[in-house]
Amino acid sequence: MNCLIDTNILISASLFPESVPAKAFTKATIYPNVAVVCDYSLDELRRVYNKKFPHKLHVFEHFLSLLMLSVKIISTPAEDECVPDENKIRDLNDRPILRAAVKYGVDILVTGDKDFLEAGLENPKIMTAAEFVNS
Numbered sequence: 219m220n221c222l223i224d225t226n227i228l229i230s231a232s233l234f235p236e237s238v239p240a241k242a243f244t245k246a247t248i249y250p251n252v253a254v255v256c257d258y259s260l261d262e263l264r265r266v267y268n269k270k271f272p273h274k275l276h277v278f279e280h281f282l283s284l285l286m287l288s289v290k291i292i293s294t295p296a297e298d299e300c301v302p303d304e305n306k307i308r309d310l311n312d313r314p315i316l317r318a319a320v321k322y323g324v325d326i327l328v329t330g331d332k333d334f335l336e337a338g339l340e341n342p343k344i345m346t347a348a349e350f351v352n353s
Contacts (some may be wrong), residue, residue: 221246222319223289224257224329229266232281233274242328242347247288255285256318258294283323294318306337326350 223231223246230239246253260282267278294314295301301320307313312333319327323343327334328350335344347351 219250219325220252220257220288220290220323221326221328221350222254222315222322222324222342224315224327224331224334225262225329227328228259228263228281228285230276230330232263232345233271237347239330239347243349246328252291254292254319254322254324256290256292256294256315257291260291260312273306277310282306292318292322295321299337303316303337303339307333308337308340309333 223243227239227242230237230334231243234240241251245251263282264278268277270294272279297314299321301317304313304316307316309331313332316334316339318324319342325343327342327344328347329335329344330346335346337344
C-alpha cells in the first residue's frame, strides 16, 4: 500500500520518536507498505523547523537523513493540475498534498489535519496516525 505521510505526522514523528505518529511513520516504511512524501511537505517541514524549532535543527537533519533512505519522494503537481474533490479541502495550502496523493495513486493519506479528516474524501483514504497504526 502506498501511504502518503502528511507534514504534521512528519513533524511529530521527528520530534517525538516514541509517539503514535512515529509508529505510523515506521509502519508506512515497512513492507508491504511504501511510504510516500511529497516535496511540498519536505519544504513545509523545513519551514516549520526553521520558524518554530530552530534550536532543534539537528533533529530535523537527522530525521531527514533517515527519511531519505526509507521513503519515496514525489513531486507536487502544479496548481493548474486540479483533481476531483480538491474543493472539499478548505485550506488552500493542503490542496497540493491532495494533488500529489491523487496523481501518484496513493492508497492512504496519513494525517492529523482536520481539513483532510473532515473533507469526506474516499480516494485516497484519509486516516489518522492512530487509525493507521491500528489497521
